[in-house]
Amino acid sequence: MNAKNEITGWQLFFLIVQTQVGVGILSMPSDIGKVAKQDAWISMMLAGILVQLIILMYIFLLSKFPEDTYYGIVNLCFGTIVGKVIMSTYLLYFIGVLIASMTSFHHTIATWIFTDTPKWIILLLFSIPAIYMARENIVLIARFKMLISFLLPILIFVLAWVYIQPQFLYLLPIGGSGVSAIISGIKPAIFSLMGFEAFLFFAFYVKTDRKKELRKGALATAFVTSFYAFTIITTQVFFHIKELIVVPYPVLYIMKALKFTILERIDLLFITIWMVIALSSFISYLYISANTMEQLLSKKNHTKMVYIVMVFAFFGSLVPSSLLEMKTFMQVLLPVSLIFTVAIPFLTMIVSFFKKSAKKEKSA
Amino acid sequence: MKKMFLLFICGAALFLSSCWDERLLKELQLVYTVGYDVGENGEVDVTSVVPPLDPAIKNDTATFKTGHTLRDARYNADLNVSEHIDYSKLQVMLLEDELAKQDIYSFLDVLYRNSRNNLNARMAVVEGSASDILFQPVASQKSKSEYYSGLIESAELISVLPPVSLQTACTLMFDPGGDLYLPYVSYDKEMQRAEVKGLALFNEKKFTGKILDPSLSTLFTVMSNRQGDVMRFTRKYTENEEPEIANYMTVEPNSSDVSIKVKGESALTTYIKVKLKLNIVEYSPNHILAENKIPAIEKWWEKELEKDSEKMIQVLKSAKSDALGIGRRVSAFHPEQWDEKTWKDQYVDMPFEIDFEVKVVGTGIID
Numbered sequence: 001m002n003a004k005n006e007i008t009g010w011q012l013f014f015l016i017v018q019t020q021v022g023v024g025i026l027s028m029p030s031d032i033g034k035v036a037k038q039d040a041w042i043s044m045m046l047a048g049i050l051v052q053l054i055i056l057m058y059i060f061l062l063s064k065f066p067e068d069t070y071y072g073i074v075n076l077c078f079g080t081i082v083g084k085v086i087m088s089t090y091l092l093y094f095i096g097v098l099i100a101s102m103t104s105f106h107h108t109i110a111t112w113i114f115t116d117t118p119k120w121i122i123l124l125l126f127s128i129p130a131i132y133m134a135r136e137n138i139v140l141i142a143r144f145k146m147l148i149s150f151l152l153p154i155l156i157f158v159l160a161w162v163y164i165q166p167q168f169l170y171l172l173p174i175g176g177s178g179v180s181a182i183i184s185g186i187k188p189a190i191f192s193l194m195g196f197e198a199f200l201f202f203a204f205y206v207k208t209d210r211k212k213e214l215r216k217g218a219l220a221t222a223f224v225t226s227f228y229a230f231t232i233i234t235t236q237v238f239f240h241i242k243e244l245i246v247v248p249y250p251v252l253y254i255m256k257a258l259k260f261t262i263l264e265r266i267d268l269l270f271i272t273i274w275m276v277i278a279l280s281s282f283i284s285y286l287y288i289s290a291n292t293m294e295q296l297l298s299k300k301n302h303t304k305m306v307y308i309v310m311v312f313a314f315f316g317s318l319v320p321s322s323l324l325e326m327k328t329f330m331q332v333l334l335p336v337s338l339i340f341t342v343a344i345p346f347l348t349m350i351v352s353f354f355k356k357s358a359k360k361e362k363s364a
Numbered sequence: 365m366k367k368m369f370l371l372f373i374c375g376a377a378l379f380l381s382s383c384w385d386e387r388l389l390k391e392l393q394l395v396y397t398v399g400y401d402v403g404e405n406g407e408v409d410v411t412s413v414v415p416p417l418d419p420a421i422k423n424d425t426a427t428f429k430t431g432h433t434l435r436d437a438r439y440n441a442d443l444n445v446s447e448h449i450d451y452s453k454l455q456v457m458l459l460e461d462e463l464a465k466q467d468i469y470s471f472l473d474v475l476y477r478n479s480r481n482n483l484n485a486r487m488a489v490v491e492g493s494a495s496d497i498l499f500q501p502v503a504s505q506k507s508k509s510e511y512y513s514g515l516i517e518s519a520e521l522i523s524v525l526p527p528v529s530l531q532t533a534c535t536l537m538f539d540p541g542g543d544l545y546l547p548y549v550s551y552d553k554e555m556q557r558a559e560v561k562g563l564a565l566f567n568e569k570k571f572t573g574k575i576l577d578p579s580l581s582t583l584f585t586v587m588s589n590r591q592g593d594v595m596r597f598t599r600k601y602t603e604n605e606e607p608e609i610a611n612y613m614t615v616e617p618n619s620s621d622v623s624i625k626v627k628g629e630s631a632l633t634t635y636i637k638v639k640l641k642l643n644i645v646e647y648s649p650n651h652i653l654a655e656n657k658i659p660a661i662e663k664w665w666e667k668e669l670e671k672d673s674e675k676m677i678q679v680l681k682s683a684k685s686d687a688l689g690i691g692r693r694v695s696a697f698h699p700e701q702w703d704e705k706t707w708k709d710q711y712v713d714m715p716f717e718i719d720f721e722v723k724v725v726g727t728g729i730i731d
Contacts, residue, residue: 112479114384114385115385116384116385117385118384121384124376125376167535169693169696170692172695173695176699239535240538242538243534243535243537243539256531257529259484264482264484
């Protein structure tokens, strides 16, 4: 196999897109709609801009130390001991993300298709291909993500049927829900864009022509934001906002209501296709957490780490048994994610200013 | 390592062979048509029509059960059938008019909540009891369970009814700027058939008791831009021709363009502009083209349709039903004047300007 362990800018693009897009997109329109009402798409656009700024910060930080991984930079800035502590919190956080990702996957499947199938079976069948993929090196994963990306337009294709009888009036008046509602809508919108932090970890593998190629990767969030904005607008011209709020999976609900000449219930077909996308997002996180563990323990190979992390994630995700418990877990995890995606990289960047100058003094 | 993994895969494959969620057709009794009535003590009477299992039996059977909720009644219905009763292929549900006068969302909730249900099912309000109608025989129809959905779908085809599925009904119920409307069906004892009587108008989630009769509901379908494949208007054009039938003219619009706008500063007015292109399909005193009658005919149809539309708006207003979704436009374009609570009073007093623009584009293959 290709031992170079190096990816191109476009591969980075797809890696990040596939980390961001998961089962979340199926429920995201009503999560944001609850807060920002008919202006949810504006919140999404604003969130997209914010995330783009965060990505710029990542690029800035990473291109300062092109030789190091993100954890390498953290260690450099805070020293090895603090660095290790930060790394282990990252590991815990990513296991949390894995658990959240698995439980929400299971919840979707259990409410829409397999109501009676035991949870552990669904999760087991989900983890086997995930392990199989995540134990490989980054090049293979990136190729897999590019390969399955043709599944993304299926969502657009199916939802396009809504535009036969759209109610654009439901989007009006634009800005009618008020500035404060739009701004508080940014919060759930950023949460739905989560996954962009993958940039911190995957950008390291872009080695040739770094500046230009990283910019391609940064386009990923712009793509996902517009993809999400399309989904939000489509659900809102189909549902009245008051209805949208009570429908937790609006995207699937639309598909359930569509009827074609031969096909009915395309939501079921769609979920089976979308499982692959959900899986792919999970694989990214699994790879990143195994990678974190590898660097934390200073090992050479991440394959064994994948198994260890997976065991934790699997049993962890069996714990939350009710919908309410799952929601509470999410409510804790999401604000915490801001610490790991924004606060720590930002602090690292600040510290790195001083570090660099210190280094220069030394060499001088 | 590789061998271990292969073994693991083989082991995992064992899990795939069994299925917790299988539903075999032979163990299910599929219900296509269901009727809801208000029972005693606020219970719900559910009448389910099921196709016969034994091919030797010609007629459908109807089971009738009572329960506190719909689910409860269905649960009880399982006591009467040898299979498990299943509503996932439901095609039509009939609501008793008395029941429809209550908040009907409570009756429909179960259908939206269960992921197995078919959201394309049709609904209708029936005159009198739904269970009575479902126990009545239907002439020349082998399968009663598919009759009612066909009845409604054929009325949609000729544009007498706008298509309303469970899903569209749900959106209309939640939308404060628009009201629900459903087909209104009654049973004709002499003909032994049911009949679409027009469109039942709702105020928010409750049936008002007011109905748009088929000629007006066709106009409504045009204005809400939901017409089917065929649409026809027949009106009396002249008074003195012999025989009587020669006085009537039938036209088929082949394209329509509707714009509904709400304008005004302090007092809002609704402007409805409809452009129709007609084909004259039946008019026995010929020579329409030769005598250059077309401009006169166009004028006359414009007047006639405007008159009828006024009538239709009056019915809508008397029912306090904003079925055309005028409120949606007020909230979108005049948010400062939009108030969910007082909207209906504002609506009843709102002036409507209706303008038809008719163009005759064809007269068939004779003049």
